[in-house]
Amino acid sequence: MTLDDRKLEVLRAIVEDYVSTHEPVGSRALAERHCLGVSPATIRNDMAVLEDDGYITQPHTSAGRIPTDKGYRLFVDRLSQVKPLSAPERRAIQTFLDGAVDLDDVVRRSVRLLAQLTRQVAVVQYPALSRSAVRHLELVHLSDSRLLLVLITDTGRVEQRVLQLPTALAEHQVAELRTAVNAGLTGRPMADAPAQVESLPDAVGMELRPVMLSLATVLLETMAERSEERVMLAGTANLTRSALDFPGTIHPVLEALEEQVVLLKLIGEIETPSTLRVRIGEENVVEGLRDTSVVSVGYGSGGQALAGLGVLGPTRMDYPGTMSAVRAVARYVGELLARQ
Amino acid sequence: MTLDDRKLEVLRAIVEDYVSTHEPVGSRALAERHCLGVSPATIRNDMAVLEDDGYITQPHTSAGRIPTDKGYRLFVDRLSQVKPLSAPERRAIQTFLDGAVDLDDVVRRSVRLLAQLTRQVAVVQYPALSRSAVRHLELVHLSDSRLLLVLITDTGRVEQRVLQLPTALAEHQVAELRTAVNAGLTGRPMADAPAQVESLPDAVGMELRPVMLSLATVLLETMAERSEERVMLAGTANLTRSALDFPGTIHPVLEALEEQVVLLKLIGEIETPSTLRVRIGEENVVEGLRDTSVVSVGYGSGGQALAGLGVLGPTRMDYPGTMSAVRAVARYVGELLARQ
DNA sequence: ATTAGCACTCGCTGTCGAAGAGTGCCAGGA
């Protein structure tokens, strides 16, 4: 049986009412608060069909209906138009983000802003190393046997690593290494780095080869290990605002949020910017997030996403509002990083 | 009226039982589970005195007693000896922390370890800029008009900041600036920096003076603004493990933890390492943390603390265990940073 | 196809009584 327009309208009404009231919605309330032009009895018939098809369900016999994950899915896919942000909201985003002084600041500000706009948990991933380019490599001579390697990307990320030297080096030797690695890598996209690093040892004098080799190893390690790993979180307190949102406790949710790996999974795997992704309830593979929804999107300038950001909340969330906020913040962050 | 030894013993027994059972403890249970050598009736009399003096209280008439903040305070000050960690625990701390590759890693590992050991919320502050020394300053020429300033401290912190140049610079001019700032600041404690920065403009040629001035401004800003600001948090999920710990919800607690400023206040103001500080319940000035206790300590090598770390949990916490874990982790972190 | 009416289900709420835990106090004993 296919759903006619009115049944879809009823589903939308149920989702909207349930999201705003947090209570199962009955046929009478629906007829009163929405201009559906039909009586409660008719709505009841439609509801029965919607329930048979698995879009809504009853917590218990004498209660109204609430949407199922499948119902929210249909709502998001076909029934909701993304509502544009108000002009003040747009201005607020812009002015708030424009004050950022460096990458850390950009990420921190975005994640807070997102948490505040959506009143949910926000996650922002740092620009992926793998999709950035090398802006500069610096070697700092800490002591005879230790060298600090600092890697700076064009998106403003700074990674550092201490390197134990096999032999003591003179200052001019450190300079030679510095020149060589910068000549080989500066300006190159990180993806090309492994190939470039291979040829580094050839660029320096014989006596520096062993050092350059261990330097190359550390470089590759740094780029590989940390390539995607950093995220920032904000708004966890929003989880507790309405305690009723989660059956049982929020413990599993908080636990899941502690795992960086999980967070990255939530946001990750994003190729093109501006394509919103919504994961609803059971669609989340992560144990413990089965009662939450995640709205995420890639950000970055041009056609390639640098990384992702998103929002996590109860399945009963304001999808249109959340989606537009997430999209707007991603757009501004992308612009901001391109300007750097 | 002064408390005799047995009353103190009764208080200790009440605290210990309440901490382990989470339930008000009555006179009979106390007589059975502790070898106090007196009858429940006697204990009841002692309890009445302890209650009059404000060390314990009754949730309601027909319930046992629970310690008050004042009771916990006495317990911590006079009745509890810090229990040493087990050998395996010590070894676990050491091996876990030894794997760290840089400062970020040290902080991340410590905070997780602390959260895991105490099963509470852990907070670790990054080494304060103001108490570190400058290890190196790097200037990276981003474009004609923009310069990236990277500040590296002897504790491994890296701070960066983009600087808009008043005029375009040639590469050799950037080098001159770099040499000058490093000559002036490298090796100096950050506390001396303001004075040193003053004299920087004199160290370069006339045409670089304006640039050096704005560089100096940014340097001072960076050191001042971010001097204490960074902390890392872990184990928030532990707050929800036993929901009964907090009257009402954990919302205010989570909200407080979102504020960096609050976290810094919790840990901050620590001068000497190894002096544990315990703040119990109402002793916390921060609104929303009135039902929690904070155990914090400074860490660092030598007589001066670099920064602080600590743990936050319900007032009903295992103080001896928490205190020893906090102290142990602080000690290892201090050693680790000294070795860097 | 829609609607009004009606019986039915079931969760929520408040009351009541019994049970249980713990106390405070008192009188007797070391």
Next chain:
DNA sequence: TCCTGGCACTCTTCGACAGCGAGTGCTAAT
């Protein structure tokens, strides 16, 4: 003087139960 056993009292907790109200499903009429 301090400790102890006993006892009456208070107060929460829990289960049972009835009444209420919300909401549904079904049926017959339009």
